[in-house]
Amino acid sequence: MTAMNGGGTRRWGWGSGRAENLRADAQAAKDAAAAAFYELDTAQRDLRISIETISAVDNSPPARKAARDFAEFGSRIDHVSHDYITVVDSHDLDRDDLDAGAAARARAELDRTKGELERVKGELERFGASLGPLLTQAENELARLAPAVERARQALLAASGALDRVRGSGLRADDLAGRLAALSPDLTKLNEGAGQHGVQETVQRAHRVVREAEVIQGEAERLPTMAAEIDKRLSSLRTRAQALHTRAGQVDPVLSELRRRFSAACWQDLQRVPEEAERSVRQADEKLAAARKAREEQRWADATSLLSTVRALLNTTDEAVKAAGERLQRLNEVSHDQTAEVERTRFAIRDAQRLAMAGRNTPDPRHAAPLDGAVERVDRAVASLTGRHPDYWHLLTELDAVKETVQGVVDQIRQERAGGGR
Known part of the structure; x- marks a missing residue:
């Protein structure tokens, strides 16, 4: 049986209402499967960005495993996506002659495909959640990248400015200019970006450039002062040399x-x-x-x-x-009078002897022996002053040596007592 409708015809038959309901259900299933397909594709693209972020920064075993696992997910996603496209292409829900059985089959296959898409998406989301620590670390590294590169550029600019000012004052600073020029390849690589040279390498290069540029800048800024100091030292030492020539x-x-x-x-x-x-x-x-x-x-x-x-x-x-x-x-x-020097030495010995006996009934042999020896050395030195031209220098050097020995004993006693010893 046919019915006229705006000049066209449409097939009518028993159960046509049920077929239309099944067509609507199948179309709804198709729309739901399409949404699941889109959501899986979006999740995959978002996660790919995360994996690329991690891989750009981190080359550790966990990071490499994450990249491999994501590649495996890619194969599974390709499989379910291909299945989804095949199912969609195999069912024309807009056909006029779509019967109830074809609509029911389409709905069933689309529901199955939607379930597969959602299952893989769920697994993909759980995998993405497990990457949290790796992704956070990578994002932190990336956050350091731009400021580090900018600091390097600013440091090079400051060093160049300092060098220009020094040259403007009449100083060549050739060595500093050569060291600054040697940083040009690093600046080129910084400008080429982390995509070509890696994030970690780029950050490290930026830090190295900052250190070198700051050293160059500091030396350039100190150069006028250093030149003035050298001029001052030249003048001072020249004057001193002339005076010493006279004294010599x-x-x-x-x-x-x-x-x-x-x-x-x-x-x-x-x-x-x-x-x-x-x-x-x-x-x-x-x-x-x-x-x-x-x-x-x-x-x-x-x-x-x-x-x-x-x-x-x-x-x-x-x-x-x-x-x-x-x-x-x-x-x-x-x-003229050796008595004063000798008495100063004897006084130093007696003072050390009193210190050695402080709080004791008998002196410690370690202190008494060198002090007794000092007394004997003074006596021998005084007794050696004989003849028309006595060796006064021997007396003086002996007295100096005795005073040095005595001071050593005094220092030893004080250290021992400060440490609680006796």
């Missing part, structure tokens, strides 16, 4: 008086002082000239090293020249 010329008269008034033992170790002083001052002058040249050529490290050598030479010479004058002064004093 006064050693010969001192030695002449020592030879005239005292025995050879009192001055023979000083005989080479004038010659050595002259040689040292000459060497200092040569090193100063080399340091000035290094300063003019802005070889800062060489200039600093040369100035340190000059200072050491002048210190040694100054001590030798000073020793000759002090020797004459001390010998003059002791030759």
